[in-house]
Amino acid sequence: MATHVFRGIQRLSRIVDVGRTLNSTLRRASTSSQTRIVPGPNGEKIIMPSAGDVSYPETLIHEFVWNDSENYANHVALECGVSSKKYTFAQAKDATSYIGRSLRNMGLKKGDVIALVAPNFPDTVLALLGSLSGGLIVTPMNPMYTAEEMSRQLLKVNAKAVITSTIIAPTALAATKACLPPNTPFIVIDDKTGPIPEGAIPFDDLITRGKTLPPVRSNSSCNDVAVLPFSSGTTGLPKGVMLTHRNLVANIMMSHLTVSDLTRPTTSTFQEVIPSVLPFFHIYGMNGVILQRLTFGSRIITIPKFVPEMFLNILEKSKATILFCVPPIVLFLSTSPLVKKHYFDHMHFMMSGAAPLAKTDVDRFYEKFNIDPKVFQFRQGYGLTESSPVAFIEKGQKYSSIGNNIIGCQARLVDITTQQDISIPNQTGELWIKGPHIMKGYLNDETATKNTLTENGWLKTGDIAYFDEDLDFYITDRLKELIKVKGFQVPPAELEALLRTHPDVEEAAVIGIRHARYGEVPKAFVVTSKGKKPTEDDIKNFVKEKVSDYKQLEGGVTFVNEIPKNASGKIMRSKLKQDYKS
Numbered sequence: 001m002a003t004h005v006f007r008g009i010q011r012l013s014r015i016v017d018v019g020r021t022l023n024s025t026l027r028r029a030s031t032s033s034q035t036r037i038v039p040g041p042n043g044e045k046i047i048m049p050s051a052g053d054v055s056y057p058e059t060l061i062h063e064f065v066w067n068d069s070e071n072y073a074n075h076v077a078l079e080c081g082v083s084s085k086k087y088t089f090a091q092a093k094d095a096t097s098y099i100g101r102s103l104r105n106m107g108l109k110k111g112d113v114i115a116l117v118a119p120n121f122p123d124t125v126l127a128l129l130g131s132l133s134g135g136l137i138v139t140p141m142n143p144m145y146t147a148e149e150m151s152r153q154l155l156k157v158n159a160k161a162v163i164t165s166t167i168i169a170p171t172a173l174a175a176t177k178a179c180l181p182p183n184t185p186f187i188v189i190d191d192k193t194g195p196i197p198e199g200a201i202p203f204d205d206l207i208t209r210g211k212t213l214p215p216v217r218s219n220s221s222c223n224d225v226a227v228l229p230f231s232s233g234t235t236g237l238p239k240g241v242m243l244t245h246r247n248l249v250a251n252i253m254m255s256h257l258t259v260s261d262l263t264r265p266t267t268s269t270f271q272e273v274i275p276s277v278l279p280f281f282h283i284y285g286m287n288g289v290i291l292q293r294l295t296f297g298s299r300i301i302t303i304p305k306f307v308p309e310m311f312l313n314i315l316e317k318s319k320a321t322i323l324f325c326v327p328p329i330v331l332f333l334s335t336s337p338l339v340k341k342h343y344f345d346h347m348h349f350m351m352s353g354a355a356p357l358a359k360t361d362v363d364r365f366y367e368k369f370n371i372d373p374k375v376f377q378f379r380q381g382y383g384l385t386e387s388s389p390v391a392f393i394e395k396g397q398k399y400s401s402i403g404n405n406i407i408g409c410q411a412r413l414v415d416i417t418t419q420q421d422i423s424i425p426n427q428t429g430e431l432w433i434k435g436p437h438i439m440k441g442y443l444n445d446e447t448a449t450k451n452t453l454t455e456n457g458w459l460k461t462g463d464i465a466y467f468d469e470d471l472d473f474y475i476t477d478r479l480k481e482l483i484k485v486k487g488f489q490v491p492p493a494e495l496e497a498l499l500r501t502h503p504d505v506e507e508a509a510v511i512g513i514r515h516a517r518y519g520e521v522p523k524a525f526v527v528t529s530k531g532k533k534p535t536e537d538d539i540k541n542f543v544k545e546k547v548s549d550y551k552q553l554e555g556g557v558t559f560v561n562e563i564p565k566n567a568s569g570k571i572m573r574s575k576l577k578q579d580y581k582s
Helices: 003-009 061-066 089-105 122-133 147-157 169-179 203-210 245-258 283-295 308-317 327-335 359-369 446-452 492-499 536-544 573-581
Strands: 015-017 037-039 045-047 055-057 076-080 086-088 113-117 137-140 161-165 186-189 225-227 239-244 273-276 299-302 322-325 349-352 377-383 390-393 410-414 429-434 459-467 473-478 483-485 488-490 505-515 519-528 557-559
Touching: 055 245, 061 089, 061 122, 061 245, 061 283, 076 089, 076 122, 086 089, 086 122, 089 122, 089 203, 113 122, 113 147, 122 137, 122 161, 122 186, 122 203, 122 225, 122 283, 122 299, 137 147, 147 169, 147 239, 161 169, 169 186, 186 203, 225 245, 239 245, 239 283, 245 283, 245 390, 273 283, 273 308, 273 322, 283 299, 283 322, 283 377, 322 327, 327 349, 327 359, 359 377, 410 459, 446 459, 483 505, 488 492, 492 505, 492 519, 492 536, 505 573, 519 536, 536 557
Parallel strands: 076 299, 113 137, 113 161, 137 225, 161 186, 273 299, 322 349, 349 377, 483 519, 519 557
Antiparallel strands: 015 055, 037 045, 045 410, 076 086, 225 239, 377 390, 410 429, 429 459, 459 473, 483 488, 505 519
């Protein structure tokens, strides 16, 4: 446990003990599997975390990140893996304060939403924390989005400003002009890939101007929304997930303490080094990696996108100590002839998340490099955007499992048919979770919120799971029809709506099919309009022009006479999946 963090936390205004909010019956649970399943106030069968309660400070996320930074002020906090541009903790902390001042000086008000659409750069992190320090809400956007996709998100959140980088600027500017007022601040990080558009505000100017401006007087609350990432939830089109300062701070402490034996505190002679290729717009990259590890003094090396040679070069030169990744990266490390054992000489911990990974995949990695699992430990985690994100972490013993619910996170398994709680091993049900990391709700969508959050705070994950005799959980399927491509979410409804705009298409349905490298890819089933005979390439190219790479129909197109639907008219995607497999 990092004692320096707790010395800093004691200086904060108030400490919240999650255990205080729990039913007294629940608090008496022990760590044995028999007594970890305890009755809730309404007869629930609640699976308690194996390590008990968690304390977290009542503070804003940007204050929390820098709270202990004075202990390692001159250590490097952020470094660009491409340009080698660096910020120490002292420089980064000051820069974020200046950015917040400048944004407010532009006329932005507390609670305004600012869209952040940029690859992984140090300045992207500063933009996030700087906006938060100014009392603004950040909606992170996928830099691979088309202008049309960006416009939809900008409109849904009522964005008041945009921060992007020169490589993304043409697309982001087109989206901004298409849907936002002409005077909307358009701020551009100079990533040295091209000129900053005329009329745009250079990002560096925010730091320069902010030095001469008075500090922002914060009247923000921990209950205020901090970030608005987008998720498709259990069904339907993408929705803005309202994550508060408390959600983010609590989840950082919950997940960190769960793996505190695997991370090392920053000292005058040691600092964790973490190459960060996971996209910052994704909650896993944002709060699961960047904000969490900055809080504990790690050195973050930003990587704008996964290019094998560049990634491996950074891995080697940085002497990386921890690696956060997704299954496709694990598979790459296990199979590519480019990867050498000495790249891992300084590494002691690797975490994979966003999609399931099989035990054979992990075994292949260890066997290829003849690495001792006791020296270099592997973990698999599970979470959702709606849970900030981490909810489960495996202990390094059952690689195909997601392990136990993390400290401070309660869990239930609910039978899909009877809606009764399951307390017997190896029976499947929908996984429900609860804790201080659970979202406030979906932005401007009360129906979706009520369908996902119960009145007493349980989040219905939409994932089907079971637990074994040790209360280790395994995800087997999804109630939700979400397709996960390389860890990215692809809502079938979005592609179906797009396909129906093709002049030769009458109806369409999309499912996810397994893919060796990407986990899943979208596959379309299409009913053509009468007298029309489009080819598979016609349909795929139509979609390709309008969506990001990972949303394209890599699973192919099958022409059918009808789309199976239930009595209420909903597409029966499960039947399509069964028919496809058979």
